[in-house]
Amino acid sequence: MTPSSMTPQFAAAGSAAIPLHVIETEALADWLTGQADHVRRWVDANGFTAARGQALLIPGQDGAPEMALAGYADAAQRARHRHVLAGAVQTLPAGTYAIASGLEGQALANECFGWLISSYNFSRYRDTPTPEARALIAPSGIDTARIEALAAAECLTRDLINTPSSDMGPAELEGAARALAREFDAEITVIEGDALLEQNFPMIHAVGRASPRAPRLIDLHWGDTGPKLTLVGKGVCFDTGGLDLKPAASMALMKKDMGGAATVLGLARSIMALGLPLQLRVLIPAVENAVAGNAFRPGDILTSRKGLTVEINNTDAEGRLVLADALALAAEGRPDLIVSMATLTGAARVAVGADIAPFFTDDEIAAGALAQAGPAVADPVWRLPFHEPYELKIEPGIADLDNAPGGGFGGAITAALFLRRFAGPGRYVHFDIYAWSQASTPARPKGALVQGARAVLDALPAMLSL
Template sequence: MPPYQFIERPSPFAPMSSASLPVWAISRADLERGQFDKTALAWATSAGFNAAEGSLLLAPSRHGKLAGALFGLGDETECNPFIGGKLARALPAGDWHIETSPISGAVMALAFGMGAYRYESYRKPAPAGPRLVIPADADADTITRTVAAVSLARDLVNTPANDMGPDALETVFLALAKRYKAKTKVVTGDALLSANFPMIHAVGRAAEQAPRLLEMRWGKKGAPKLTLVGKGVCFDTGGLDIKPASSMLLMKKDMGGAANVLALAMMIMDAGLAVDLRVLIPAVENSISASAFRPGDVLTSRKGLTVQIDNTDAEGRLVLADALSYACEDKPALIVDMATLTGAARVALGPDLPPFYTDDETLAGSLSESSRAVADPMWRMPLYKPYEADVKARIADLTNAPSGGFAGSITAALFLKRFIEPEVSWVHFDIFAWSPKERPHGPVGGEAQAIRALFDVVSQRYPA
């Protein structure tokens, strides 16, 4: 496969003018009430259709042709808002529209678009699937923009490290910037030392592809400054504290923070929000060679704080620390960082519920509200001050790997907080960026997490 560009895939959506067949999306209660097409109701009754969640029944016409489809939503009070994603895989090829549904047409269309995603870069593409007409009362631009961003994040995470190393990540970064006429700057290799990014250099210097810091600027000068920082560890062996083979299988996804940040940046730029946007991605591979950084080393960060390396597998917080220090120098109104940072976050909350950390109570409230509003799950975790003692090191200012094994996601967030200036509003997301099981709106594989809720917050704060 050539280095990843933007995968151009057929749109899952049909033009509004398209001749399309109806989908009657109904709950069990709707079936009992019978308040939809009488012919379809009679067919459902005779076929024993019970509207179980995700069930599909194709309905014929009197002439033996396809007349529409009944789609089950299950219990009315427990309906999965994104169950409509199953339609993208269950319906026959052709154009369809939602005729009736207790779930809004916009949500059904968004779920359909996300559910249509397939990663087929290394296999023969499947035949064309169904298309859905976006309802006239839905915001088609928002839906298509969101589907494109989710697909971008998934594509980047799904691409294996031999085709998505720091070189390829830079190529995607520059292509996205070019698409939206953003300015870019890249600091690579030993130039990181002269530019004072010593920890980014230390983590990535052992790899064949040089470490680098990717920087993008877009928007209006004088607008509120928003900075997005994404962990771009394109593969993580664990370094000299090497991971076991089983733990290395998914390490292509260790740049999931960068993938999600790029997807969020694309949404912001595509919507033309009124921000002065800056995107920072430290792109490295944590590899092993004679020049690898070692357990016991002490690194001096961009901020001047010294860090004792107690485990080379806790490298993500090191590259983020230099990037966050750099982000604060611009005095932004808000910094958002996203990283596949700790296994502890998965132990605490599982793969589907990313924790976030912030001391900004207003921001925390807005994120929680948007999370519920757009069904993009997340959970606030505490920056618990007594645990700051665990981040202290014996011979340096900080340790990158506190001993004891407790509260690993919290202590990682507290480590990052030491590189944030007190006057800057900051939120840290410890994401998984991967779905270990198929869901209605997405297959197993790379996943976008928290970006829909983040976009909702940013668009409310800084509308176009």
């Protein structure tokens, strides 16, 4: 697919740039003490307090820009907002800037990432004016290639999720995976339609068979040395709920139900662009959960690839079904780590809200690495438990497993326990993401949102001993 926005990059080194000072509110007075009289007067005359979102261009004695200031807020405000500097980017005049002071270390890297993705604009379906460029020269002390790779992955994932289902069905999702494979010389195979039954992916076939857009399993491989990492992403390109039809309000955002697939494709892009020393596999069951005479029914019992039988108590709990067959295949390859990502349950949103990506794992090394990585890269994640007593809830008696246990409690946990039955016995991490920003904030416009991918990327060295 054609990206809706240019791939964000830093300005070329050597470009003429305006020095930019990023100033915390509590540090403004001290900073002004060391400045010339005309700078102090200009700051005072313009009411600049270094609040979040404030920016100020300061002219020199000849009238040309001498420097620019960006507010970095106070500690309390910085704790509440993810990309603070991005709030000032659009307030600055168009031009090229170089951060001269105020940021260092991981905060510098995070804010540079926020600057780059603040230019994201999904304009595929309408003509919008090209925004004036506010370019940034990469400061010393950061991994420029890594930040650019993260920004490119962010834009890819957002584009895929933002695209409506009319233009992002299973075939188009396959096309995006094939384009990524071509870009990084990866191998890709796809099993489509009735071939899913022939090759023992019965639950992927059952969920997708009612749609005129054939279901498929996308399988991408890259790298031939190092530990084996398998990413599995839920690719439900639209979810009507099936015969247990969703109400209209619940169906409105179902174009984002392939957010797990989009997220693992973005994460895979980062891994390949950075050339990480591992063997990567990406599995995406891509389906549309539609309504037709041949749709799977409540009360049906399906036999999975792993041989476990599943009673269907709700056709709207379809994501775990397609993931189950893909996870079973992933486990057969005996990777060192499996990570699944899916827009799976509303219960996860109730538990932690839309801004945090909850994850489940029995692996303490992975849990510890992710707990450290999330805050470090401004990608908040939170561990939820594989609570063993809830295993009873997913065992209906008539079959091995129940895809939608009643009662309404612990829905994110029971869904994760269901998936664990297929991913074992190796190391496994499952993310239950929302993949959507409900309101626009700096660098995060309303619409598609990437969750968990940067935390996983940052944690990979510890999780896989890279």
